[in-house]
Amino acid sequence: MAQAQAAATSVTLTVNGESKTLDVAPWETLLDVLRERLHLTGAKKGCDQGQCGACTVLVDGRRVNSCLQLAVMRDGCEITTIEGLGEPASLHAMQAAFVKHDAFQCGYCTPGQICSAVGMIREGHAETAEEIRELMSGNLCRCGAYTNIVEAIEEVLAERNAPKLEAAE
Amino acid sequence: MNRFSYLRASSVSEAVAAVAGDPAARFIAGGTNLVDLMKYDVEKPGRLVDITRLPLNAIEETADGGLKIGALVPNSDLAYDQRVRRDYPLLSSAILAGASAQLRNAATTGGNLLQRTRCYYFYDVATPCNKREPGSGCSAIGGATRIHAILGASDSCIATHPSDMCVALAALEAVVHVQGPKGDRTIPIADFHRLPGDTPETDNTLEHGEMVTAVELPAPRFGAHHTYLKLRDRLSYAFALVSIAAAVELDGDVIGEVRVALGGVAHKPWRDADAEGALKGALPSSSAFADFADRLLSGAKGQGENDFKVELAKRAIVRALGQAAAGTPQVQSVKQVN
Structure with missing residues (x-):
């Protein structure tokens, strides 16, 4: 039988591959837990209202706005943040493509852009530049690096699709 | 955000009883609208009843050739479901026209029906709004009305329903399945949402404690048209x-x-x-x-x-x-x- 909880509840989250058990209040968002409790400050608190995408992380492999997730509801989930995708010495392909294509200026939206792009490629519905733009529209970039962001994502998509084409020959 | 208690429901009947018995309780699933409204202090629930662990996330074929979509099916899963893309492409397209990919991954079918207006004044607790605070007045009338109603509005409220999915459901004549403290019932989509009249605080015809469990589509008929x-x-x-x-x-x-x-x-x-x-x-x-x-x-x-x-x-x-x-x-x- 489920119990009503007014105070802190113990939850276990697997964050970037590490199991973390902590007490959270019902009103703590996943974003706040990641940033303030686990000190993973890659995901950004831009608008805190699900409008900018800077807080995007992967929950069980799916990209979501962590500012709109209550941490208590994500008990048992696997969370991947930008810190879990790659390290400076071993960048994820998407991180490397963002650097190569100069796909940012101030960098504030970049962790969310990259997590979102990784999630989008896993979803498997983007092929063309138009589809990338449409399916990345939940990530705003006030510096206006969109052109280079699309180019970076296109390159990762092409690299990902290349082996399949060779295998088909 | 206000302080509230949290209950993770383990059955539909438990969830329904928990909300029906507490006027300040709300169901929560994807949370993409409710958590947002709580951050603005528009919604201040005393208790949230988490229904995300309930077995309402399947898309099943019905005996008369339609589909029954569980209330917890995420918007993205529904839009990309092969049967929906093939037989109800209008619904798939409408869902993909709405929100962002991140929000569609979190938002649910039932929650989409229940999302609230994006009227600027409804969100701004510093202004009067009959929908948020009955009797306080409508700030939208005579104000910034670019996103407001041109049909069916009243002197009390000119807000619009913001959903794209529901517009397709209306054209497809979907039926909403509901479970409440008095039992189960079905509501044709045309009768689910309501016009504001002089009670704009009520968006739809659900009673407090009634939970959307599924949305049913009749057999497909329009093909590519x-x-x-x-x-x-x-x-x-x-x-x-x-x-x-x-x-x-x-x-x-x-x-x-x-x-x-x-x-x-x-x-x-x-x-x-x-x-x-x-x-x-x-x-x-x-x-x-x-x-x-x-x-x-x-x-x-x-x-x-x-x-x-x-x-x-x-x-x-x-x-x-x-x-x-x-x-x-x-x-x-x-x-x-x-």
Whole structure:
């Protein structure tokens, strides 16, 4: 039988591959837990209202706005943040493509852009530049690096699709 | 955000009882709208009942050839489901026209039905709003009304329902399955949302404690002859100024059954069955579609700043019916409207 909880509840989250058990209040968002409790400050608190995408992380492999997730509801989930995708010495392909294509200026939206792009490629519905733009529209970039962001994502998509084409020959 | 207690429900009946017995309790699933409203102090629940662990996330075929969509099916899963893409492409397209990929991953089918208006004044707790605080007045009337209603509004409220999915559900004549403290019932989508009248605080015909458990679609009938045409202030990730869900059955050269629902123009998806019936037997043409649009928009009234929406809606209807009749639906990643 489920119990009503007014105070802190113990939850276990697997964050970037590490199991973390902590007490959270019902009103703590996943974003706040990641940033303030686990000190993973890659995901950004831009608008805190699900409008900018800077807080995007992967929950069980799916990209979501962590500012709109209550941490208590994500008990048992696997969370991947930008810190879990790659390290400076071993960048994820998407991180490397963002650097190569100069796909940012101030960098504030970049962790969310990259997590979102990784999630989008896993979803498997983007092929063309138009589809990338449409399916990345939940990530705003006030510096206006969109052109280079699309180019970076296109390159990762092409690299990902290349082996399949060779295998088909 | 206000302070509240949390209950993770382990059965539908437990969830229903927990909310029905507490006027300050709310169901929570995807949370994409409720958590947002809580951050603005528009919603201040005393208790949240988490229904996300309940077994309501399947899409099942029904005995009469339709689909029954569990209330917890995420919007993205529904939009990309192979059966939905094949048999109900209008629904898939409408869902993909709404929100962002991140929000569609989190938002649920039931929650989409229950999302609240994005009226600026409803969100701004410093201003009077009859929907948020009954009797306090409507700040939108005479204010900034670009996103507000042109049909079915009242002196108390001119808010619009913001959903894209629900506009397609209205055209497809979906049925909402509900479980409540008094048992189960079904509600045709046309009767699910309501007009504001003098009680705009009530968005729909659910009683407190009733939970949406599924949305049922009747057997598919329109094939490729459909479109979801959404016009808005930026090309993606914005609410509709006007949206059109259109589905047409052709009987040889002439129009058979037609369904047209409008979004962004009223407190609920807007349809007129008499106007749809009058199109039956006509040859598809811009003039026939324009006559239909005039009829569907009869009684439309702008609020000043949004006067343009009356003509915009009429022209969008002509375009949408043309797309549907030709079997060339709007693709949501293509921003040119033909």
